[in-house]
Every structure is written in C-alpha cells, then in structure tokens.
Amino acid sequence: MISETMYELGSRRSSIRELFEHGKRAAAEVGAENVYDFSLGNPSTPPPPALTEAAMAILREEEPCAVHGYTSAQGSAEARRAIADDLNARFGAALTADDLYMTCGAAASLCILLRALTVKPKSRFVVQAPYFPEYKVFTESMGGELAVAPADTVSFDLNLPAIEALITPDTQGVLVNSPNNPSGVIYGEDKLKELAALLSKKAAEFAHPIYLISDEPYREITYGKTVPYLPHLYPDTVIAYSYSKSLSLPGERIGYIAVPKSVTDHDKLYAAVCGAGRSLGYVCAPAFMQRLVARCAAMTSDLEAYRHNRDLLYPSLVAMGYECVSPDGAFYLFVKAPNGDAPAFSEAAKALNILAVPGDDFGCPGYLRLSYCVDHAMILRSLPAFRQLRESFS
Ligand code: PLP
16 A cells, blocks of 8 residues: 555645746757746855865865764754854854754754644644745644635735634644745734734643744845844744755755744753654754854855846836735745736746746745746846736736
C-alpha cells in the first residue's frame, strides 16, 4: 500500500513549479530571450564575494573530515553563536547559542516548529491570506490544520477581526510572514502590537500559550520600511529563518529556528524542536554551510538589485492600468487580474510568454504573483508584452 496523501502531493506539482517547467519548454521553442519568467522566487543576485572567499578559505584551510562531518544535531556551537551575536547586535535581542537550532532552510524550520507544536489531531494554526502555499502542506503533514483568514485586498495588511474569528481553544499558533510572499507588504509595528494584544487575550482566555511563528526569509529585503523584531512585541514568538534569499543560497538549504528565552516553557519547547528535528530525520543541517554562516552571518547579497527591478516593474505596470499594492519588501508583486479570473489571466499571459502565478494557491483568488528576482533586462523586454496583455483585457 502507498500513502494516497503523499502520492497526491508528489504527483501534483505546485502551480509555481508547473509554470517554471512550462517556461523551460517555451524557451526551447521560442528562445530564452522571448520568455518572461516571473514564476519562481530564485534569487537573481549572487552571494556576496566575501562569502565565496570564505567558502574557499574553509575548503582550503580547515580539516576536511570536520568540514564535511556531522555536527551536533542542533547545529555547531560556532554557527549558533555567530547567529546569536548577529541578531543581538542588530535587534538588541538576548539570544544565546542555546536558543538556536540550525535547519535546512525555512521549509525545515517551519516543519520542525509545526511538528513541535502539534499536540493533537488538528491542532490549529492560523494564517492570513495571501500566504506561502507550502504552509498548508507543512501544517497538514505534521497533523495539524491551517485556518486561513481572508486577505484585506485593500491594504494587504493584517486583518485582525478575521484572525480573531479563527482562534479557537485548539489554536496552537499564528503564522506571519513579513515582508510577505506574495504581496511584498511589511506589517507595521502598530498592527503587530494589536496582534500581540489579541494573542495575549486569547492565550489568557484558553489558558495556554498561543505561539507566534514568524517566517522571515525576506527580513533583509526591504525598501525603506523596517521589519519589527517580533519577540520584542510578543514574548511567545519563535522565528523560522533562512539564508536562501538574504545570502542567495536557496539550493544550499541553510537556516535556523530561534526560540528566545522569553517564550513560555522555553526549555521544553527547545527540546521539542530538537525532538521534532530528530523525528523528521533532520539530524544536523549541512555542515559546510554551517561553517560558512559562522563566518558570514552578518553579510547579505547586493539586495539593491531587487529595488532596481521593483522601481522599474511596479510603476510601469501601474501606468499601464494594472492594480497592485506597492511592495515594501521581498521581491514579489501581487497584481489584480483585470478580469477577476487569475487562472484565465495567467493563461492569457502565458500565450504572450509571460509567466505569472495565479494567487489561488496563496489563498487569494483574483490576483497573480510576479517574482521580480530576475534579470533587469528581461523586465525591460517584457514590458511591451505586459502592455499588450493589459490592452487585450480593456
Ligand atoms: N517561507 C516563505 C514565505 C518563502 O517564500 C519560502 C521560499 O520561497 C520559504 C518559506 C521556504 O524557504 P527555504 O527555501 O529556505 O526553505
């Protein structure tokens, strides 16, 4: 017998991957320069040169069996100390190495946290749309359920009454992702303080903590607005982080979980994180990458390339008549389908070789996501096709 659930998951690609594969086929037919692929959130700016230097120095100078060998299950003390130092310096956090757990990227961070916090069948986790589609896969695979608050399609800010309505006695956590994939919105401090007050009220009412799970792979990709450090606003915050975007290392699978000391039942939750990592088979994140992070935790890639792209694509599309919230961070635009039907609009875009992901999987029908972590010249080449597409829906 084979698990039908896993069969379903494995045989049906996500709409993002589906489009990406279509792009490769189209490129073979019409030439790569004539395909405008905005499907995938794959960083288009290289890792910082100092990181490449550090990688070579590690390989040259350090003992190979140590570089490629197992580390402690929770990650090497050096990497965890370096990350704690970096977060303490940037946010005035009070983290120690013992509050950090190294992971294979944000996906693993989330799965481990969800596993550690799922206490009964259908433990509930609440998220606001639009949200990263894998949240549903991760939550359900860990035995929980994802309850989705509808998007506020005016501002794409937190919709607190809708979140409150979904918090039940079975609610273990609320997931937030800011800067947001796919809207690019950064949740402001005032709204987050209101969310914190709401969660404190509900935790008191139900007599158990409600953890705020902050998924932060885009923390450093911002265009002027700051991203509040959530443990300062709500003590029961745990952080899922990844170097996939900030250091342009998505294929290397490296990130961490932070469980600040302020969290209720800190020691037990940290041990449960270790247990969840163990039960999922994530024993020790890639060791070479841990060594690299130990040296490069405070670096980022040249993230200005994304601002340059945003400053071209966003105003150009708005001038053509597209509606879209102005992105404060990350590298996505979430554009309203002019006909209200995102899958149909995505198909029409595909016919002009523009690859844009329908928002339905993000819990927000009627919108499309454009990833602008792409070559700037490709954006320039794509603009006439965007204009033709818009005009065909006038
Ligand atoms: N969370 C969000 C919001 C993302 O956009 C992504 C990847 O794009 C992930 C988590 C997974 O990140 P990683 O590749 O580090 O596992």
